[in-house]
Amino acid sequence: MIQPFDDTYFMKKALQEAQEAFDKDEIPVGAIIVIKDRIIARAHNLTERLNDVTAHAEMQAITAAANFLGGKYLKDCTLYVTLEPCQMCAGALYWSQISRIVYAARDEQRGCINLNTKLHPKTKIEGGILAEEASDLMKRFFIEKRNLN
């Protein structure tokens, strides 16, 4: 059976968000939140534009999804994010009790896995979906930045 709404489909949507961040000269990270194959939040990193370290894609997506659902817990939701969440975002996801986190590229240095950020027991995390695309966009961003400076 053909599954039109699979992890790759949704990660592509998160990558579109990352591209929007890129176009705004923001570190290109995008996130979406899905419940029952329906996208209920889309966001991209806006830390520069908003002058706010808390404006990561995931944080905005969590707030938007809770707003959509009318409740603060993200039960039965999946977050698709183009970069492994940092401590702050993983900490927010802990409080949200989200069911599943799917990330594209790893963040060995500042990601929640190597930093051992605690996730909620109800949360599953997996990675690697479209990792190369996400990582290429990131590399392209930093190369362009370097060439401009």
Next chain:
Amino acid sequence: MIQPFDDTYFMKKALQEAQEAFDKDEIPVGAIIVIKDRIIARAHNLTERLNDVTAHAEMQAITAAANFLGGKYLKDCTLYVTLEPCQMCAGALYWSQISRIVYAARDEQRGCINLNTKLHPKTKIEGGILAEEASDLMKRFFIEKRNLN
């Protein structure tokens, strides 16, 4: 020499914020951010009212202080918070590169110390200022909650 603006003075201001949260039926945590003895942000927990797990006192204070300063790094700033920050808030404080964190009560279970959340090398953290007052307010909150249910 009398020091009117010491840690106790500022923690009292954070406690006033915690009391405001209490009065709104929110878990009573308050935070302020200070630069050169001047309070540039005040906030209290609003997770219930905003239906948003990210609406911790510290997160709002970080956003407000960056807004006040016109830049996202909280260099030379001190955060006073009535409860030891959680992973999310400590993760946000990491990104902010804040100079100093002073908390009142410990949070053994969900606080950043026992969960080993990484702070920025530029950040000092210390605790225990008005710990009993902060902890009493918290206990009173949960006792009242229990009696109402």
